[in-house]
Amino acid sequence: MTLVWGGLALGAIYALVAIGYNIVYLSAKTFNFAHAQLLMLGVFVTYTCLMEWRLPWLLVIVLAAAAVAVVAAIENLVAVRPVKDVHNILVTTLGASTFLDGTVSLIWGNQPLAVSFPLGGNAIDLLGGRVYPIEPILILLVIVIVLADFWISRRFLVGLALRAMSEDPEAAQLRGVNIRAMAFGAFVAAGALAGAAAVFVGPKTFAVSTLGDSLALKGFVALAIGGFGSMPGALVGGAAVGLVEILAARYLGGEYSNPMIFVMLLTVFIIRPAGLFVHSSERTV
Amino acid sequence: MFNNSSANRPLWLIPLAVGVLFLFLPLLGLDYGTSRQVQLSIILALVVSGMNLSLGYAGELALGQVAMYAAGAYAAGLLSIHGQTDLLIQLAAAGLSGLVVGVLTGVPGLRMGSWTLAMTSFFLVLLVPDIISVFKEYTGGRNGLAGINPPTVFGYDLGSTGYYVAMVLVTMAWFAAMRNIVASRMGLALRVLKKSPVLASAMGISVYRMKLMAYALAAIPAGLAGALFANLDLYVSPESIGFGFAVTVLAASVLGGSMSVYGAIAGAGVLQFALNYSSDLQQFSPLIAGVILIVGGVALTGGLAGMGETTVRWLGARLAGAGNDNARASAGASAGTLDHIDGQPLIANDVSKSFGGNQALDGVSLQAMPGAITALIGPNGSGKTTLLNIICGFYRGQSGEISLGGKEMHGLAPDRVARLGVSRTFQTPHIPDQLTVKEVVITGRYTHEQASILGVLFRSPRYRRIVRNDERDAKRVLELVGLAHLESVVATSLPLGQRRLLELARCLISNPGAILLDEVASGLDENEIKVLSRILRELRDKGSTIVLVEHNFQLVTSLADQIFVLAQGRVMSSGTPEHVRADPKVKREYLGVDTGNGDQE
Known part of the structure; x- marks a missing residue:
């Protein structure tokens, strides 16, 4: 059970990344390769604010969200909006992610830095397993985010407009939705969400400059397993990746976790190419 | 006959001359540092060329070249350790290993569209060290593959100059092949595919098979480059084959112009010399690569090769003068040379x-x-x-x-x-x-x-x-x-x-x-x-x-x-x-x- 908690908590982090990918994907049908790096940046900002400046915890959430939102806005203006060919966005956002990787290791170095959590770092017993307080909270957090998304996208105009955009941008535009502004807003909001969530991620993962690359990958696998654009899919996909990673590491050895995740990804692609929660649709001319 | 549409028929005479020039570089007495950078540039250029074929021509972003490169390097290294030092055999095995990795990863990766291959291949790169350590009794794990013997050809020891010449020859052979692919009807079909998969399939081209073919072909130069790398240092270290290398390859491809044949050489050369010439710059290399990717993706769609081509065309237009034919579409032009069309119900x-x-x-x-x-x-x-x-x-x-x-x-x-x-x-x-x-x-x-x-x-x-x-x-x-x-x-x-x-x-x-x-x-x-x-x-x-x-x-x-x-x-x-x-x-x-x-x- 301890393993399951660990796997689910890791999975929650992957689901967070997948949710970030999803928000950008749903609003603009583009893929922000650098989203995991934004989350990583949030973790480092948290480290500096919380561990070096000793700021109050709630303020750190606000600061991390704001800082990452600003970086996301810059990324959007520099590396996404000016790109004419949609295919090139993969290249430019990969460039942004490399740039962020480099920046983070220049500023904070390459050593893992510990980030603390207000509820403490002592393991407790929960449902037959030993957990750190951060672990159930991460799981709870990501579930709350998915539910909130569900609620916003059905109850609020901005959510409805986003859904309309992802169905048919032209029709949404004709209905008076400013799709450029909305896409930008969604991009920045995804950044802010990543920044705020990073305060919870840091205590679990440490602040380390290779975090972005591994989260990017596993977040993508979570997304692909659940299906592009599906929030519940991201949740399930994340949990699956986290569990496979932990269990493979425990029973087969650390070097087997990535290969096993890869095998799972390939299996899903072969059996259900559109992912578990998305139905493939017919193509049109 | 020769100069119809220079854009789609890359030259071969000038590149051939440049290749021959490279062959004779050792005679000019290069110092060790520079000649090593040239050799590393050659290796990088091969990998970049493969990426150009899949990214520039087939329109699929795939970083898997690095895994194919690793496959090639380990295949060649293992052969050498087990006594097979003949470079030709090693190259064949390395190219083949790259091809196998390409096909195995391309099949699932291409089923779902562009991000999927990008991500599965990205993942593949991160898997390389894990796979190397899973098979550590053969690969040496994280310590690297040591004990590779000096390469030979038909039993003759190549020596360092001979090996340099062999590297240039292999590279020239691949670029000739790449040029022939691009300047063929297959190159045209790839452009159709990149423009519109719907159009390609309406013309009878299987999108999936065509992309798979390009991606798999692109694995070959990566495998060859791996073999050349293994024989250069007689040692393969897993650290040199990581995600940073993948990003460097992509940056070189974008910088040189992904949709070009020889841009790979320019892009690889610039990056190799810029990033590694002075070690002070090394910590900034992700920043530089990142900027190249962003600027390249936004602005320089043709890369260095595109700039060169524009210049050549501009010069050509200057020299040719305003020789436009102003023939009009004459209404009665069609004499109708097709006699009979075999329509079907x-x-x-x-x-x-x-x-x-x-x-x-x-x-x-x-x-x-x-x-x-x-x-x-x-x-x-x-x-x-x-x-x-x-x-x-x-x-x-x-x-x-x-x-x-x-x-x-x-x-x-x-x-x-x-x-x-x-x-x-x-x-x-x-x-x-x-x-x-x-x-x-x-x-x-x-x-x-x-x-x-x-x-x-x-x-x-x-x-x-x-x-x-x-x-x-x-x-x-x-x-x-x-x-x-x-x-x-x-x-x-x-x-x-x-x-x-x-x-x-x-x-x-x-x-x-x-x-x-x-x-x-x-x-x-x-x-x-x-x-x-x-x-x-x-x-x-x-x-x-x-x-x-x-x-x-x-x-x-x-x-x-x-x-x-x-x-x-x-x-x-x-x-x-x-x-x-x-x-x-x-x-x-x-x-x-x-x-x-x-x-x-």
Whole structure:
């Protein structure tokens, strides 16, 4: 059970990344390769604010969200909006992610830095397993985010407009939705969400400059397993990746976790190419 | 013959000279540091070249080259440790290992579209160290693969100069192969694919197989580069094959120009020297690579090669002067060199299709015969386009049969349908960028007569014969539609009317059993419609099966021999133009007396 908690908590982090990918994907049908790096940046900002400046915890959430939102806005203006060919966005956002990787290791170095959590770092017993307080909270957090998304996208105009955009941008535009502004807003909001969530991620993962690359990958696998654009899919996909990673590491050895995740990804692609929660649709001319 | 459309036929003479120059560099007395950088640049250029083939030409971002490079390096290294020091055998094994990795990862990665391959291949790169440590008794794990013996060729020890020469020769051989791929009809087909997968499949090209082929071919230079790397230091370290290397390769590709052959060398050289010449810069290398990727993706679409090409063209235009041929599309140009067209009967029987609860087609039957123009008309939302898409294989109907010349084809993939002989045009013409009129037409017969990859690489006699047929048939159909005088013009610069004729020519060149024209007259002026009508009648008289999908009632009644009127997913009326025109139901539908129904397309 301890393993399951660990796997689910890791999975929650992957689901967070997948949710970030999803928000950008749903609003603009583009893929922000650098989203995991934004989350990583949030973790480092948290480290500096919380561990070096000793700021109050709630303020750190606000600061991390704001800082990452600003970086996301810059990324959007520099590396996404000016790109004419949609295919090139993969290249430019990969460039942004490399740039962020480099920046983070220049500023904070390459050593893992510990980030603390207000509820403490002592393991407790929960449902037959030993957990750190951060672990159930991460799981709870990501579930709350998915539910909130569900609620916003059905109850609020901005959510409805986003859904309309992802169905048919032209029709949404004709209905008076400013799709450029909305896409930008969604991009920045995804950044802010990543920044705020990073305060919870840091205590679990440490602040380390290779975090972005591994989260990017596993977040993508979570997304692909659940299906592009599906929030519940991201949740399930994340949990699956986290569990496979932990269990493979425990029973087969650390070097087997990535290969096993890869095998799972390939299996899903072969059996259900559109992912578990998305139905493939017919193509049109 | 030599300088038709320089853009699509990369030069070979100058690069050959540069290659020979590189061969003799050791004689100029390079110091160790520089010559090592040149060797590393060569290795990088090979990997980058592979990436260009998949990213630039097939339009798939894939970082898997690094895994293929690792496969090549370990294959060569392991062979050497076990006593096989012959470089040629190692290269063959390394290329093959790269190819295997490429195919194994390309198959699942390509099934889902562009991000999937990007991400699975990205993942593959991160897997490399894990796989190396899983097999650590063979690979040395994280300590690296040591104990590689110096390379030999036919038993002769190469020595450092000999090895340098071998590296340059291997690189020259690959770039020659790459040039031959790009400057072939396969290169043209790749451009079609990159422009529009829908267009490619409507022309009979299997998108999946074509992309897989490009991705797998791209694995070969990566494998070769791996072997060269293993033999350079006689040691393979897993640290040098990581994600940073993948990003460097991509940056070099973007910097040099992904859609170019020789840009890889320039991009690799610049990055190799810029990033590694001084170690102070090394910690900034992710920043530099990141900036190159962003700036390159945003601005420099052609990369260094694009800039070079623009300069060459500008110079060429200067020297040639204003020698534009101003020949006009003479109305009576088509002498009609195709004597007989082998049209086939196209028969749809009782086809139904619903989207959710919306019955788009409800038991529609249609017969189009050779030597006749059959029109399919109907208001918006009547199901015309749906039927067209079902015939072409883009949709699958719930029931009904569709056959061409008696061969059942309902439910086949679009590229299969196209290869069986159904050819179509699009409402807005789909014309790939940068190709000349003649090249666009030639892409239409890519699957009609296919050459093997080896044929393409070595320009086999069979390949040459196919190319001659391409040229001959292109000339014929262009004459038929009256565009022969424009054959070397860039196709996308043509006005709409001529682009439609060009699409028609592209259909005709494959000698299709049936031609489907989707709203072929929309946007054309009266004169252009006249020219088009004359050509269509001519084709009909030669025996072609022509299906017009049209709104334009006037055009249809003047041109068609047989009309099917669709309304709300059913055939409302059919017969000769006179019959249909007199039908009261058609009158009602077309005069707008009873149009209360909310139609949707």
